[in-house]
Amino acid sequence: MSTQIKLRHCAKTFADGTRALAPFDLTIEGGETIVLLGPSGCGKTTILRMIAGLEFPDAGGMITFDGDDVTRQSIEKRRVGMVFQSYALFPNMTVAENVAYGLKVNGVSAAERQTRVAAMLEMMHIDMLADRRIDQLSGGQRQRVALARAIAVQPRVLLLDEPLTALDAKLRVRLRTEINALLRKLGITAVYVTHDQEEALALGDRIVVMQKGEIAQIGTPREIYRSPKNPFVADFVGAANRLAGDMRDGRLHIGSQVFEAVDGWNQYNDMIDKTGPVELFFRADGLSVCEREDAHFTGRIEAVAYLGDKQRLTVSGIGPQAMMIDTHADDLTAVGSDVHCRFNIERLAIFPAHDADSGAI
Numbered sequence: 001m002s003t004q005i006k007l008r009h010c011a012k013t014f015a016d017g018t019r020a021l022a023p024f025d026l027t028i029e030g031g032e033t034i035v036l037l038g039p040s041g042c043g044k045t046t047i048l049r050m051i052a053g054l055e056f057p058d059a060g061g062m063i064t065f066d067g068d069d070v071t072r073q074s075i076e077k078r079r080v081g082m083v084f085q086s087y088a089l090f091p092n093m094t095v096a097e098n099v100a101y102g103l104k105v106n107g108v109s110a111a112e113r114q115t116r117v118a119a120m121l122e123m124m125h126i127d128m129l130a131d132r133r134i135d136q137l138s139g140g141q142r143q144r145v146a147l148a149r150a151i152a153v154q155p156r157v158l159l160l161d162e163p164l165t166a167l168d169a170k171l172r173v174r175l176r177t178e179i180n181a182l183l184r185k186l187g188i189t190a191v192y193v194t195h196d197q198e199e200a201l202a203l204g205d206r207i208v209v210m211q212k213g214e215i216a217q218i219g220t221p222r223e224i225y226r227s228p229k230n231p232f233v234a235d236f237v238g239a240a241n242r243l244a245g246d247m248r249d250g251r252l253h254i255g256s257q258v259f260e261a262v263d264g265w266n267q268y269n270d271m272i273d274k275t276g277p278v279e280l281f282f283r284a285d286g287l288s289v290c291e292r293e294d295a296h297f298t299g300r301i302e303a304v305a306y307l308g309d310k311q312r313l314t315v316s317g318i319g320p321q322a323m324m325i326d327t328h329a330d331d332l333t334a335v336g337s338d339v340h341c342r343f344n345i346e347r348l349a350i351f352p353a354h355d356a357d358s359g360a361i
């Protein structure tokens, strides 16, 4: 059975007075993969270390595993598996010895150890490397060994702290897919820390977006991506384009353009009922290139990046800052020429302007 983790009113101020985490509540369901996503220093690792038992929450905080209070329990008692960015493997031991290590410490018999290690190595596709020393392995292979070692002891909870950061982009995507499959197969409760939004969207059943020691939003990848709750989340998950507008009479006014409200904008903010200045956030697919007569806006192409399946245009003249707009790879685009575009109005995230000022990074 998979372990449910509850953190209640957990906060963390370090001895030197650094307040890493404001009090927060978080329930991680048994078998769920939770991704903690946020910029450097927002407190992700501190949460992970609290779950592991390497850090304790401030007085008043409580952590339970399946209802059992583990708040003051040491890491050995909690039965958590950990995988870090730096592999923390024993360099002088072989792959098989590394994976067997935790089993030996736990008093598993030699025969049983051999069976379990073989199964782990096979699952991680490193069975042919069993007798190699760690310093004879590539980064990706080492990370596979680290994963095999962490899950060999059948932990209640698997904690992963930026395990793929040190690897090159292609390998990262491949191992990410493998980790995803592995977590589904094991059905183990997992907490995964990253600052990479693509990794978070690909791996998480739910994502916890963190900002300066607070939870900015908890949601499924789709919710986080399509319905960011505030400007910080919108910005952090890649809605880099911004435009100012006004809400009046339940309509959105941008310059001389007027747009009817659309379901989805107002999910969190009841924007339709609001009056006053707003800030719009959208991705490169929020505006589409079109003919002049269909256009909401006309801008000027400042730069073109060819991305293979599409082109990403940098366009000035629509708002105070240049916009990123994606268009088909085959569209004719020339730097310095005019470009007409229309809003994909349902792709907007819209917030009161004062929120946008205080929230965005």
Ligand SMILES: Nc1ncnc2c1ncn2[C@@H]1O[C@H](COP(=O)(O)OP(=O)(O)OP(=O)(O)O)[C@@H](O)[C@H]1O
Pocket (backbone or CB within 6 Å): 014, 015, 016, 018, 019, 020, 038, 039, 040, 041, 042, 043, 044, 045, 046, 047, 195
């Ligand atoms: N032992 C410590 N003593 C004092 N401050 C600490 C300690 N550990 C972490 N901090 C501080 O707490 C805050 C949160 O750190 P944490 O490592 O949790 O962030 P993070 O989101 O994991 O960052 P990164 O992505 O850079 O690893 C930071 O401001 C950090 O400097």
